[in-house]
Amino acid sequence: MTGSELKELILSSPQKGQRRFYNEYKNYVYTIVCSKLGKCGAREDIEECVSDVFAEIFMNTDKYCSAGDLKGITGIIAKRKAIRAYHRLSRSRFLFDELDDSVSDRYDISAESEKKEKSRILFGKIKELGDPDSAIILMSFFYGLDSGQIALRLSMKSAAVRKRKQRALKKLRSLLSGTGIGEE
The missing domain is CATH 1.10.1740.10 (RNA polymerase sigma factor, region 2, helix turn helix motif)
Incomplete structure (x- = not known):
């Protein structure tokens, strides 16, 4: 056609x-x-x-x-x-x-997943420290504030913040033992 x-x-x-x-x-x-x-x-x-x-x-x-x-x-x-x-x-x-x-x-999915799980455990253990220790740890390590700045925010003396931070870290280490965090 x-x-x-x-x-x-x-x-x-x-x-x-x-x-x-x-x-x-x-x-x-x-x-x-x-x-x-x-x-x-x-x-x-x-x-x-x-x-x-x-x-x-x-x-x-x-x-x-x-x-x-x-x-x-x-x-x-x-x-x-x-x-x-x-x-x-x-x-x-x-x-x-x-x-x-x-x-x-x-992006490594398994590494990211493991990191999130460790963070969840860590924050749970920090929360177990109670106030004001958990606030001192968070402000110091996660927000980068020094003892003087933390003392102003929590209405404490700088020396008291340093001592509480020292004790809170020791208690946190014992809480984290057996979880696999901080043992590396």
């Missing part, structure tokens, strides 16, 4: 014409799309792109049938859709590959 006969069939009987058009050009469109997406797209991506080409043509049948050579227009639409799909797929694949590499290089 020639291009002009196919145009007439599409315009006179759209459903028959579209079916005939699809059967005539599916291999042509599939070949164009495969040449662009063969290395970066999965089979589903290729089939989706082929479907998009035919959907574009069928939704704008009047425009494309009156434009001239139907095979040439179909080839151009297939090529453009495939190139857009290629850019979309290669960009997302690049982003995911880069993300995988950066995450796997910087």
